[in-house]
Amino acid sequence: MIRFGVIGTNWITDHLIEAAREVGGFALTAVYSRTEEKAAAFAEKHGIPFTFTDAAAMAESGEIDAVYIASPTSMHAEQAILFMSKGKHVLCEKPAASNARELQRMIEAAERHDVVFMEALKSTLLPGFQAVLENLPKLGTVRRYFASYCQYSSRYDAYRAGQVLNAFKPEFSNGALMDLGVYCIYPMVVLFGQPEEVRASGYLLDSGVDGQGSLIAKYPGMEASIMYSKISNSSLLAEIQGEEGTMTIDSINIPKTITIHYRDGRAEDVSKPTERHTMSYEVEAFIGLIRGGQSKLNSHANSLAAMQVLDEARRQQGLVFPADLK
Template structure:
């Protein structure tokens, strides 16, 4: 059994626990929250035996082997480094950090202490993403990648009424590109690597984060277009266009129905049965890596996370989006 602690007691932590407990090697033993009452309430609900209100104290505990971090993005780096320095494996919710410099500090700590650090980006680990990768050759040379994730935020109405919740606060390193644009960008990087150039545009809200945006990325023989929004909605599928056909992906997060539409009119169904909730597969990957004494995923690799973070940083720069975390860099070890 891998003994897990969780940092954060929000809905995404609950979703992770519900999915991860389907794995027989997962055991929830500890919960962190800023208040002891909330930590105890959450721990009792999910059967954890230890509660913490201090991250450093939790990192020193022998009650955990690994931790899942689902706090606001601006807290990820410092919290992760605290656990990594104590030899704890870290699965950190996307985006893994506020910027590239923070991620570099996290990677340094992981390497110095020989522990696993992985970004919890579920959509690249589900069966329907794997089948895309395995069948990409069937459409011949790829010429275009398109992905859209536009989802009207449940918190945007409050924002318009003058109540700025965390999802729209730059001090938490939030915004459309960080919260949901990453779901379009990470699969692109896993499949095709780093672009040669990017051109980004977006709508900057008065709070200082982006409400929506789009990025055009140039590769040697192809281009990529991604669109993301928290202030409008879209139902467009994602598409990878090749010279002999195109792969249609219903929902980029996570990929659901997947088909190849060949140029001659034939359609091949690729959709895989996904028996478990999407977050099960990221927990499975993480646990299997720990059991195999591996310190890096080959899919959600540190190199891929760095490339994604470089794209996020450059896109934010072009859109005029700056976080307090950009002005207060973490001092590396």
Template sequence: MIRFATIGTNWITEAFIEAARKVEDFTLTAVYSRTEEKAKEFAAKTGAKQTFTNLEELAKSKDIDAVYIASPNSLHAEQAILLMNHGKHVLCEKPMASNTKEVKAMVDAARRNDVVLMEAMKTTMLPNFLTIREHLHKIGKIRRYFASYCQYSSRYDAYKQGTILNAFNPAFSNGSLMDIGVYCIYPMVVLFGKPHRLQANSLKLESGVDGEGSIIFDYGDMDAMVMYSKITNSYLPSEIQGEEGSILIDAIHTPTKVEIRYRDGRIEDITVPQEQPPMYYEAKEFIELIKNGKRESEINSHEHSLLTIALMEEARKQTGIVFPADE
């Protein structure tokens, strides 16, 4: 059994635990929170045997093999490096960290300590993303990748009333690109690698984060366009256009229906059943890496995480979105 601790007591941590419990070798041993009250409350809810309010004590614990980190983005690097320096494997929520410098430091720590570090990007582990990779050759020469993820944030109403919650606070390295846009960019990087250049636009809110934005990536013989927002909704599917046909994806962040529309009018449904909750697949991949003595995922690799954060950092630079972590 791989004995897990979690950092973060929000809904995403609950969803991870619920999904990971379906993986045969997962067991939840401990939860961490800054306050004892919240740690005990979350442990009672999730059935964890131990609670921690001191991160160093968690890192030193002999009862824990791996840690799932779902704290604010600005804390990821510091927490992950401390844990890895004590031999813990780390599954870190997306985005991996605030900027390229932090992700590089995390990767260095993973290699130095011979532990697994993986970004918890669920999309690229899902059965219907793997089916896209498998069938990509059928649409011929690829000319365009288009991904849209626009989801009105429940926290935006509070923002408009003058309350700046974490989601719209640059101190936590947040905003639309970091929370939502990453779901469009990471799959693009896995499928097509590094673009030659990018051109970014965004709407900068008064708090200093972006409310929405769009980026065009130049790949030479194809282009890629992503749109993301936390202040509007979109109902557009995402699409990969080839000279022989196009792959339509219902939702880039969690694809559940995928079909190829060929130029000759044929439609091929390439959807595969997703029998488990979305976060099950990333948990399974992470646990299998540990059990097999591997140190990084082929899909959610260090290289893909580094490239994704570098592209996001360049987009922020072009649009004037600066975090305290950058300085």
């Protein structure tokens, strides 16, 4: 069994725990929160035997082998490096860091201490994405990748009423690009590699983060178009357009229904069923890495390539986080 600690007591950690309990080899043994009250309440809710309010003490603890980090993005690097320096494996919620400089330090720490570090980006580990990978050659020469993730945030209602919650605070390295745009960019990098050029624009809110944006990434012989937003909705399908056919994907963040529309009018459903909680696949992949497996999907190289696209998009938009200035 791999004994896990968790950092963060919000809804995403609840979902991770629910999903992880569907995976063999997962044991939940510790939780960290800044307050004893929150740690105790979360521990009681999930049956967790050990609580911590000191991250360093948790990292030193002999009660865990690995940690899932779901704190604000601006805290990821410091916490991940702390735990890796104590020999703990790290599964870090997306985006893994505020910028590529932080991420590079995290990767170097993992290599230096011989531990597993993986970005918890579930999309590319789902059966649906496996179907995309396996059937991509049927499209012939690919000419365009299009992905959209526009989801109106309930926290934006509070923002409009004058209350700026964490989702819209630059000190936490948040905003539409980091929260939703990454779901479009990471699969692009996994499928096609790092682009030659990125052109980006976005709408910045008064709080200092972006509410929405778009980018075009250029590749040899093709381009990728991406839209993302936390202040509006979209129901557009993702598409990969090839010379022999076009693949449609119902949702780029949780791909389930994948169909190829050939030029001769035929349509082929190549979907693969998602049989478990969508987050269980990332836990399974992470445990597999700890046990000596290899991942070509959520790899250090792909995480770094995606983060470099995020950095360049933010640079062009004039979107600067406090973490960039450290």
